[in-house]
Amino acid sequence: MSDVILQTRDLTKEFRGFTAVSNVNLSVQRGSIHALIGPNGAGKTTCFNLLTKFLTPTKGIIHFNGTDITSEEPAQIARRGVIRSFQISAVFPHLSLMENVRIALQRKLGTSFHFWSSERSLDKLNGRAVALLEEVGLAHLADEITLNLPYGQKRALEIATTLAMEPELMLLDEPTQGMGHEDVERVTQLIKKVSAGRTILMVEHNMKVISTIADRITVLQRGAILAEGDYQTVSQNPQVMEAYMGTTDGQLQGAH
Template sequence: MTGGSQNYILETRGMCKSFGGFQAVEGVNLHVAQGTIHAMVGPNGAGKTTCFNLITRFLDVSKGQIIFDGKDVTKRGASHVAKDGLVRSFQISAIFPDMTLIENVRFALQQRRMPAMNFWGSAARLSVLEDEAMQLIEHVGLGAYANQRAATLPYGRKRALEIATTLAMEPKVMLLDEPTAGMGHEDIERITEVIRKAAVGRSVLMVEHNLRVVSELSDRVTVLARGQVLTEGSYAEVADDPRVKEAYLGTAA
């Protein structure tokens, strides 16, 4: 996507993070365009998770800026940026194994829509969110399991439920950290489609090791190596870059 910074929903400008004498992230400039799926990839130890923790404010930035929706959020707390619409999937902590799927999603909606309401409030008061919770469950392909306990779901469907609770927070940017990790082929296909549907009307930033998933979903890819941006472009562009092959394989192709 071309154009000025007004097209970017999320930017980092010279973002750095050091732990003592170790520079984990150095000068990362990231540009996530409005309405796109942007992947962040790189070999182990490249700094991807640290970048996620900085962007979602679980870690403080040593140097640089984070701009979200046109505002500097570098100093804002994790809960505040989540309420602003910059939401990482695990921030919800709403996957309660002994609750049904619809109860899980309804509770996530409650957090967003009725923050002052007591969790143990009457069923009648919570029922106003029932229809919307069901819509979200159906959106991620779990409608048939709405009244099952979350603990009974296989791993891939639990990840889909996690995405549903994330969507309940009405994210402008949804951050997904290795959404297909540990999944078999069938679950990967299911979650890939869930992410594609979830991205409609919002932006997604994801860390993902499965490069086939990255190639199918991503509009733009940023490659990190040793805490720095190695290159950025379409999947085809970065996959053909000799520096990327060297970072992954250890030798230039």
């Protein structure tokens, strides 16, 4: 059996009587791409917020690398290597791609807020910044102003800034949302590429993306786990088809 990097037990979040996440037992294998899917309002984003402690669970336990992190603050969890894309991927539109990645890298130096330091003091980060841009296919645009990028390349830059934090577990919240077909294809392949040697937990609506790259899928409905398994298992589950399509004879492939 593979090594489990993240595990939850009876993870639950209630809001004034409404249960958004209900007794979720999640198990993410190290080195896998694990997708969290479900209809709108299924509790996917709430689950992400609980894992990164942007919300406090009503009950339940979260283990990361075998350590109970349930009571830790978001910053402590990030330092452990659980990095959620939006936390540090709010890219600065008027800075270059290189400057955006260097800012993300600064956090490892412990000089994040030394804005008065000479810019030359950051030159030692240039090599790593270029390598990260190379990894996401943007090295040729290192000096381009981020504002000028098309949407798909901005998302690729966000992935580069996430990688700069050296995540052990990357949480990607709908990485292909709002993209055209070409960008979806490009970012899907990029996620597959950067997953080598890393673990990714992602929320994603696009079933083609899920079928292409996810090793394991957890389906949520009304805050609870409805089904779990590989794409073939999940896509043929009548309950999952009904949750997505409102019918048991529909095809999950058509759901987004």
